[in-house]
Amino acid sequence: MESSQDAPAHPTGLSSDQAANRLRVDGPNRLPEPDRRNWLRILSGVLREPMLLLLILASTVYLLLGDPQEAAALAASVALVVGLTVYQDYRSESALQALRDLSTPQARVIRDGQARSVPSSELVVGDVILIAEGDRIPADARVLDDGDVMLDESMLTGESMPVQRGAAAVSGPDKDLVHAGTLVVRGHAAAQVTAIGVATAVGRIGEALHTLRSPATPMQREIRYAVLIFAVLGLSVSLLVALWYGWTRGDWLQGVLAGVTLAMANIPEEFPVVLTVFLALGSWRMARHNALIRRSPAIEALGSVTVLCTDKTGTLTANEMSLVELALGSERSEPAALHSPALESLLRCADRACPEHSFDPIDKAIHTAIAGSSAAQAQPGTKPVREYPLSKDLLAVTQVWRIRDEPALEIASKGAPEAIADLCDLAGDERAAVMQLAKEMARRGLRVLAAASAVWTDGRQALPATPRGFRFEWRGLLGFADPLRSGVRDAVAEAKAAGIRVIMLTGDHPDTARTIAAQAGLERPQAAILGTELETLDAATLARRVRDTDVFARVKPEHKLRLIDALKRNNEIVAMTGDGVNDAPALMAAHVGIAMGKRGTDVAREAASIVLLDDNFVTVVRAVRQGRVIYDNILRAVRYILAVHVPITGLALLPLILGAPLMLMPLHIVFLELIIDPASALVFEREPAAADIMRRPPRPPSQRLLDMPTLLGSLGQGAVVLAAVAAVYFIGLGAVMPTEQVAALSFTALIAGNLGLIVVNRGFTLAHWLGRTSKAFWVLVISALGMLFLVTRFEGPGVWFRFAPPPLGLSCLALLMPLAGLGAIELLRRTLGTRRLPRSQPG
Known part of the structure; x- marks a missing residue:
């Protein structure tokens, strides 16, 4: 926004207090953010989820059936599911916002007379910013220097050719303006901020950003396709079941309830949640590691x-450069122990070849070295005239200076020894000698630069187009240490x-x-x-x-x-x-x-x-490691989600096929979702790296997340649990137990199988029980078993689930059978050496 203060800022920049006051009054230098979601928008989105709509439909059916108690229980469970889902979404959104804050670009600004880097969002009108080649302009500003600054303004004007900008006195009216979002393609200058945020040229068209969304990743597209396929199949089967039940049993409301229950059991709505949570929190964790x-x-x-x-x-x-050696011919010296006029001249020349306000480590090292040496000398009235930046044709940087009111210009250049040797047009023997010296310094691990100087006395002629137009004199070599x-x-x-x-x-x-x-x-x-x-x-x-x-x-x-x-x-x-x-x-x-x-x-x-x-290179390798961990954990969660829906769907269908009373009701599905959702989004997301995470070959790019081995393996795990649940169900029927006891036994086996699938897909190792097991896993297991104990062993809570306590021995059998089946399959899989899930390493 425009400044709230009319007094012009001093060209040397604002003080910290002035900047803080203007920031407080005018607000941050930000454009409208794309679709930032607060908790109300998250809640609104959650209430439109298919699972919630099915739960509301089931509550309505219970009311129509004259069962307000069941409807109330289901409504309470809806609140639980909504609360859990909103928490997970809000967690993901907070992580994404933290990433947005981290990615705020930095701006170089003069505050309190010193050049420093600050987040561009903290810029205020009146700030003096330093812009250089490669920078994206952070705010609208007026150029204060008459340097050779070229801008790419194509994002604003559509013009592909760079335009020149400089101080108004040199460039003319409006030729000193630079706009936020444009790119500096050449040169550097100081500029004074005139507008920030929505008051900038790009800010006035920034409303379009509200509708922008990042494109879907290949993994997201694959998961969306899978969700669509499973949802279509699940809803189709659910519709057929509802029609079948109503047609064969003559109870259409119960048929609708059976169809709704099966739909809730089939829709894999956890897939998108897993990807959103894992990618958001994984990115946030990687950002915490730089x-x-x-x-x-x-x-x-x-x-x-x-x-x-x-x-x-x-x-x-x-990148902690320090100038450790100066060399010219047979003379060698450290900067702090200079006694040679020739080496002092070399250091002064190198200092002249650096821009005034530079963040380059080499330039900083030279400035530090000259400040602590006998070569330092003040020259008031020195003014930069032009810079010749590094180019692909000449690996050297050249600065042109005017010293006080002298008519002649001083030129200093530094760069690769061979480039400076070319500028100086060294003879064969002399060139060979300096290159041999540079090679000897490089063998000791030093980064070697050379420096040269020249004088331009013909003030009537324009400066040459390239530094090759000057007559340079060789000054010597500089050796910089930069440890590993x-x-x-x-x-x-x-x-x-x-x-x-x-x-x-x-x-x-x-x-x-x-x-x-x-x-x-x-x-x-x-x-x-x-x-x-x-x-x-x-x-x-x-x-x-x-x-x-x-x-x-x-x-x-x-x-x-x-x-x-x-x-x-x-x-x-x-x-x-x-x-x-x-x-x-x-x-x-x-x-x-x-x-x-x-x-x-x-x-x-x-x-x-x-x-x-x-x-830091170490961060690159750590990022590769973390990327592999995120993919592993997504694979774990996907396998679990696929597997766990098999026994749920099976237990919903089995009584219908046999003409027996329904075992699963919507409230049971809610109970299961309160295990499945945290397991998917909390337990698997926090899994530590597998022991062999960085000893595996890279994953082939063609390998799909939902490939056939993953699909068959997951369905196989689910089939094992379904077989155990079905066996428990038939044991209950064979014992001529009441329907409520059979339901409690079957549900006990289903919960045990669910927890077993979590263990198997996390990694069926002792490390998961004695080592680095996440707290989320134990909280989930203890909570699930505690709730299961309440609703299957006590008549009061069991009434809500239409359960009656079965014999204790059979309850223990129902708990153990799915775990035993999964353990046997895991042992067989290891014996056969089939494709294994990643396993966490011991703590």
Whole structure:
């Protein structure tokens, strides 16, 4: 919104107090959020669920049958189911909102005279923001510098060509305006915020965001299709049963009740709940471990990744750059112990090659080094004139400065030693000597840059189009130390054990790359390929070479895209990390694009499926692990849901087929749902990782969640429980027991089978009883058995369920038979070595 204060802000930015006051008055810098659901909207959605509608229909039928007591009990149970469902949905929505808050982009702003990063939602009118190549503009603003800033405004204007922006005095009226949502494709500048939130140009058209929804993932589409098939079949059978009952027994209301009960037993409404809860809470848990999921399909794809392409600097290494060595010819020195005028000149030149307000670790290391050395000297009145950014043709950054009122301009450049050697046009022997020195420094694991300076004296002519138009003088080499991150070697080993090959891509010197690759534990650290060599290889040759090469040095962004394509030609499933503007095509081409959250550009983050909040390779491997766990737990829950509906449906149909009184009533189904829903959404979601989670090969992308082995295995488990329940039912009939006792026995066997299916699908191991078993599991089991004991052993509560206490011995038999059947089948399955469920490891 527009500022509530008319006083203009000082060009150096606001104070923290000023910003806090304006934020309190004007509100946050946010656009309308798409379909955020509060608890009232969640409740409204729950009340439209098919299961609830069937329960309400059953209550109405009981009233028509003259049984208000049963109708009241069912209505009370409806309230329980609604409360549980609303809790689960609200939990998922809270997790999704936490992810939205985490994904709020950062803005660089000058507050209290210091450059800092803040969430873009905290920007206020009057703030001075720093924008640079790769940034998405966080608010409408006016450019304060006359630098060479180019913007992509296609999202607002539809114009595909970048437009130039600069200070009004240089660019002209309205040519100093930059709009929220547009992209900086070149240059950097300071700009003062003029509008935020809905008052921005993009905010005025932001109402369309209310209707946006993320597209369904392949897994979601598969589950929706399965739900549709099962629902159609279940409702069709239920309708036939209702008609059959009414036709053969002449009691149409009881027929409707039988049909409703069977429909409730058949509809697998838990499937969508499982996916929503598991993906939302799984993404939230991954974000707590610094991996922010931007697109749900990434969770599915993580389990199939076979190759992980990673940057070196800041991902494998700590990105805690420190300048440890300056070198020129035979002279070597640490920055803090400088005694050589030539090396002091080298350090000053490197400092001049850095932008004024930079967040780059190299630039920070240079600023820190010069501040603590004898080379530091203040030059008041210094003003930046132009920057020549890093390009694919020249791996160097060049800054042009005006020193006070002097007519000549000072030029400083830093970059790859070979690029700076080219700028200086070094002779053969001299070039060979400096490259040999750079190679020797790189072998010690240092990141090596070179620096050069020039003077532009012809003020009557325009500056050259590229730095090659200056006459540079060689200043020397700078060596930066960037140690390997803690835990990286173990993470690489874990990835290899999981069948995932790790490839390192870096713009560094090949010797530096080899040293870090060896320290990280990559398989073939010495067989490095240079980016210039990649350019000479055709697609087929590159696809062959990439099979046995794990280190690529002096790599440019366009090389990354070629490498991704080559790996895909080899049928690999590729995850790739990136941070720059030009990394976006490769991030989008990879099956799983992973952007850096700290040093990455907005463009890279938008192109990626996952954003690393700590830029750490260990987090990448942890994300792969967690993705596999989420998939495993969804598979557990799906198998359980499929299996548990078999005996429920069977017990609903069996008395109808035999012409006997109904065993299952709607209230019984509600009791079962109060076990099935928490088991699906709470117990299985919290299952720990299987012991072999990172020792399995990647999952084939073609493998479906509901494949034939899963379907047959689940139906087989359900059939075992149904056989046990049917056996208990026939035992009750054979003993000529009253219907109420037979119903209590059958229901006891059904509950026991239900709990047994939870155990079997979690993992039928001792670890689940003595090890890391979740509290949710024990709460569910104790609650279910306690309620079962009340309604089957006591006449008072049993009346509501139309139960009478059966003989204690038969009740114990009903509890044990389904568990014994499942245990026997599990033992047989292990003996035959058939496809196994993932098992949690012992605590």
